[in-house]
Amino acid sequence: MSHPIRALATMLLLSGFLGCSKPPLGEVSPGTVTDWPAYGSTPGGTHFSRASQITPENVSHLQVAWEHRSGDIRQSGPVEGDLGFISQSSLQVTPIVVDDRMYYCTPFNRVFSLDAETGEELWMFDPKIDHYADFLPNCRGVSSWQSGKKGICEHRIILGTLDARLIAVDAETGKTCGDFGDDGEVDVSHGLSVHEPYEYSITSPPAILGNRVITGAMVLDNTRVGVPSGVVRAYDVRSGDFLWAWNPVKPGSQELNDDDTYLSGTTNVWSILSVDEERDMVYAPTGNTSPDFYGGHRGDLDFYSSSVVALKGETGEVAWHFQMVHHDVWDYDTPAQPTLVDLTVEGESIPAVVQVTKMGMTFALNRDTGEPLWPVEERTVSQAGVEEEELSHTQPFPTHIPALINTPLTPDDAWGLTFWDEGKCKGVIASFENDGIYTPPSKTGSLLYPSNGGGNNWGSPAINPDSGLMVVYTIRAAATATLIPRAECHDGTGSGGQQLGTPYCANVGFLMSPLGVPCTEPPWGTLDAIDLVTGKILWSIPMGTTRDMAPFPFWWIKGLPGFSGMMMTDTGLLFAGISNEHAFRAFDLKDGVELWKHDLPTAANATPMTYQVRKTGKQYVVIAAGGHWSGGSPPGDHIIAFALPDK
Secondary structure (H helix, E strand, C coil): HHHHHHHHHHHHHHHHHHCCCCCCCCCCCCCCCECCCCCCCCCCCCCCCCCCCCCCCHHHHHHEEEEEEEECCCCCEEEECCCECCCCCCCCCEEEECCCEEEECCCCCCCCECCCCCCCCEEEECCCCCCCCCCCCCCCCCCCECCCCCCCCCCCEEECCCCCCEEECCCCCCCCCCCCCCCEEEEECCCCCCCCHHEECCEEEEEEEECEEEEEEECCCCCCCCCCCCCEEEECCCCCCEEEEECCCCCCCCCCCCCCEEEECCCCCCCCCCECCCCCCEEEECCCCCCCCCCCCCHHHHHHCCCEEEEEEECCCEEEEEEECCCCCCCCCCCCCCCCEEECCCCEEEEEEEECCCCCEEEEECCCCCCCCEEEEEECCCCCCCCCCCCEEEEEECCCCCCCCCCCHHHHHHHCCCCCHHHHHHHHHHEEEECCCCCCCCCCCEECCCECEEEECCCEEECCCCCEEEEEEEEEEEEEEEEHHHHHCCCCCCCECCCCCCCEEEEEEEEEEEEEEEEEEECCCCEEECCCCEEEEEEEEEEHHHHHHCCCCCCECCCCCCCCCEEECCCCCEECCCCCCEEEEEEEECCCCCCEEEEEECCCCCCCEEEEEECCCEEEEEEEEEEEECEEEECCCCCEEEECCCC
């Protein structure tokens, strides 16, 4: 081969290699100095950052900068006592960064302070909870309060615990603030009816509004009627003194039990509260009244169920509430933090609350009044089910922002890996009660589509406050719900729970083929981008692959069911991981194209975050990789920070 031809061949070969490689790093911007001071970035939970050093052009160069491990891991297995079985731990935390410090909690409520740039451990606080006392150990985050002064406990990290305590620790030293409650802690179980400790836990970060700490709690559902109240309470951040309580009972109805404790069985707020400092308001996403799949006993207990409730910060009085599901017997509780943004409606900027739901519907409400920004229609829904139930004849449907789940699911929609299991799925779908969305649970079995896991769940949404672009993760798999008469129930009956005190226990699970895959066509999970102002779906892409779930050759399926949190930046990037896949990804917000992927030791289903603490420093992107109890990914304890290389 002559030299010119050989040179040309070499050039073509090199160009081929270069075409498949990532672009050169190029010039890196000094970036925007910004922290991440609250779970959702802002007190209104946008999951959005102004950090600007990492861009769509250079994100492919991200590499691990540092990693911190706590050692707090628990495997699932049988235990002695009432629980009988405990799940694996799940690291669902989103760290916060204030000034140059990072703070995060483990599933067992230990709190760590790290140098935000190096990951160096500065202190650790241990509240000494029983690691085996809770069925689902989880801590999604801690909160930060600053007085604006210098000194001991003028900056406090507030922790809610699995054993129902609020604890204030000094952000500088990790020592408890002795002036807060009893030597740094407050017992939040006061005023509750008699219950087992595992029935009542604080799993989401408390809200900070002025000098108030406000918290709800996770109340274990599906076990019995008469679980402890879902009361939301406020405390003075300095003294720990009790300030007010919102007891979620219908105005004018019974508020207390006979022993003067808060009325049992009311809806709770297990997810993340939002606050509006300017309005001095708290926005609470409520669960559905326990137990989940039967409500014939509830009566007035349903008044605030599956709603967004606006509370006055000074008193806890209800300013307004909007119910997304009437008489919820589908476990369609309000799962995600209400997101506070301003939206343009007919040329006018309106302060809004955007609430995503397990139904895959998005409600946009006026932040001051609770009125929908665009029409919401009450539509007639199925009245099948069981005779003891008192179903709502209608349910609310938003008309402007499109629903992300297309219903009903019919036998013609069945899917399988083979013609054989697809045929089995057709038969199974045809055998269940199926009147579309809001088909109630029944004794013969009913389809839940979307499933009681979503639609959208606690990791969504991320919203750009400037453009109104929203991205959510949507589960597109169906479930089934069967009510079993009490006489036929036994201890192991049903993942839906015993539902003691009702005529039925419940058997609830995903609609699966005999080969163990969902009976619906993939993708079973997607990232969906919506322009809230125009009401248009901009793009939808599968999220995750079956590589870490299925044996070869079944790695090709894209779009997993599971849990996913997401975060977006001002430069047009979206970051997300997902349960059941050991990977972390970055996407282009313009079109959803994947720009970067990093393999992880286990799944990352927590909400990622980002920050840059110095003008001459780096922007870091951080994710917690710790698996999820729903299965498919082992427990872990990895807090991993990524940054661009020095050169």
